[in-house]
Amino acid sequence: MLRQRLIDALGADAVKTEAEDLAVYAFDAYSQGVVPAAVVLPASTREVAAAVKIAKDCGEPIIPRGAGTGLCGGAIPARGGVVFSFARMNRVLEVDVRNRRARVQPGLINLDLSKHVATAGLFYAPDPSSQKVSTIGGNIGTNAGGPHCLSYGTTVNHILELEIVDENGDVMTTSLDDIGYDLTGVLVGSEGTLAIVTSAWVRLLRQPETVRVWLAAFDDVNAASAAVTGIIGAGIIPTALEMMDHVMLPAIEAAFHAGYPTDAAAVLLIESAGFEDEMNLHESEMRRIMNANGATTWRAAKSEAERDALWAGRKGALGATGRIAPNYYIQDVVVPRTKLPQALQAVAEACGSRGIIAGNVFHAGDGNLHPLLMYDRGDSKQVAAVIEAGNEILEAAVDLGGTISGEHGIGYEKRDTLTRIFSTDDLATMSRVREVFDPKRVLNPEKIFPAGVGCAEVK
């Protein structure tokens, strides 16, 4: 019945129910969920609304899905249901150059938007490392960040208006220009648990006149952390400030030939964008800070090709882990920037004590760590050790005044650890929003909220 009704509404090409098709949609980049009952590929808002009504009628959960690059199980069908893929809603609908904005469909690949508007001298700022494949809709779901959100802000800072389909199949818009509650701000980062985004007006930025990228190498990871604090404390907010450690540098260099020193304890990759005069000032000040903190190397990318190579290494870092171990687990925690040395120490201890190799590639300027825990999935002891170490890192970040996710989201993976940072009252308050949008928890169930947090606690 479900299958036929979906086919009647969307057409046979837009509905997948064969076992081999469905199996793929049980996964995302984190883990495996339950094989869904169906996958739909709507081509319009109207079709999304129709499919939502059918799924709800049939009692099936609804799981919106971007490119499946999420790292916390946000897109896995935890209870089966109907997966909504936006692969056919992947267009730029409108570019408004005068007002520096674009209206896009949720399935549009992040990087394709910047390519599309490049000739107008514009770009879309949020740049998760997955930007070559991840979609704007998925980015909205997780409030995705990326290296450049240090100065440009995360996805929520760049969303002006959303068109959504709610759990009843009703279509509505929310806009920052509306007077009323900022539903846009709440919908971004809600991981598909409140509504399905069917289009978005996004903010575009003017391409900067000058972009410079520098590399600084250190013999000591704490010195590199101190340099990060020094830059931010000096009132310089680079567009990106990334750190890579001695575990990752040789692997990345071998994979990408990015031009990284392979014998350093840590490397900082720093980008500033703006005007020539400003860049000169930033450069001289940052060089002073690097020297004061014992940098062994300080060099600027001399060409666009060199700049791109330095970034290709950073953005491809996860792929390079294959040179170290068959599998990796990436943690995503944030600490106050000045606590980076303690956080890195905690990572080293959590992993070292269990014999796990841990690499670090992360957004140092934001205090957003991404420890990469290397292991072999075939070895159950290693799997157990990695899970333990990951939890210990998470606990350490919270103890340092930080939080359990900076940009990947809570999804399925971290929902039970949300209680580590929020009280029952805090979560019950959050749950009220869910009650308004999705009282029956049809949309992406088993995500964000710890099992058992619902209306009972709200009363």
Next chain:
Amino acid sequence: MTVDELRETLARCDRDGLKVSIEGGKTLAGMGPALPRADVSLITTGLNTILTHEYHDLTCSAQSGVRVAQLNAALGKHGQFIPIDVPLRKKATIGGSLAAGWPGPRRHFYGRARDFVIGSQVALADGTLANAGGMVVKNVSGYDMSKLYIGSFGTLAVFTHLNFKTLPVPKKRRTLIAPLPEATRPRAIAQIASLAVTPAAAFCVEGFGKNVDGADDIDGRVLLYFEGTEELLERATLDTRSALGKAGVPETTIVDTGAAESFGRTLDACIANKRGRSITYRLFGPPGTAEERAEQLRDACNRHELFTDVLLDVMNGDVFVRASERDARRFADKIEACHIELRELEPRCAIVASDAAVRAPFEPWGAVPPAIEKMRAMKARFDPHGTLNPGRFIGGI
């Protein structure tokens, strides 16, 4: 008042069916219905402690009754600030400013004030304290509840404290002021919008007398605020003079001393009220349509023989139009028909400043947004007894 006293007061009122009006510095009291129903006024200005300033981390936390200027003065001791661009910053509280959701003219440059809030604590109608976010600059742990409270006019919850990320204070500020004859306006606006060095804020102003810097004569004036390094400001000055010259704007005056105060006066003008004889309307929209919208509203006011002052935010597209008369009686005679026409032209224009008695006959917020039913449901879920600022917000929320 302490946080505990605040939550206990709310809990008691909620239990006893008393309606509570939430007040900060009352600087934006000219927004919303003239006579909101309330049995109890809850004034947050006693919550006036700056809790932390982790200046190496560029974060801070302050109670909701701290004044905007007070917070920025404290942050300024370590060369930092938060761009909360509201009128009357010495008096406005951070809680009130954020609750009112005043977006501010530097939002295209720094981001909205809401984007600087990294965490908050609120008291709900039943007295429950609820935290959101944290003290780190990047956080996607659950729904961003602070965003829901920001701009909710205290109808969902009451801020007790807010956590912010801060910015380094710009090295230098400069104001450029020039007369703006009507014929030059469209080209001048286009030139400003495409300047290579983006102004932190830019306004085209007609009228407003001494509320706004520059000569208030038959021409309007343009005010551009630049923030950055000395070198950047020099370049901005040359570029702006050249661009405005191309648009036919005669001469540009540089004001370096007191540029921040000049900017503050322009912010204040947005709600400058003539006692008993003016209403100021605000209309959001894309920058590219701002001039057309401003003209439409101004012409409507003129048709009703009302004086008009217009302030147009070039970079963000906000339009403020103040309709006024020489005396209250003449104003009362004309404003009703004018208001009706303005709403027909622009259903979303909202009243942001006026005396209560003047706006009493009018619906202040304008057309309800498409998602109003979700908003009503949100109000019912957060404040089931309608305790907090009942009827204060759009659609009678």
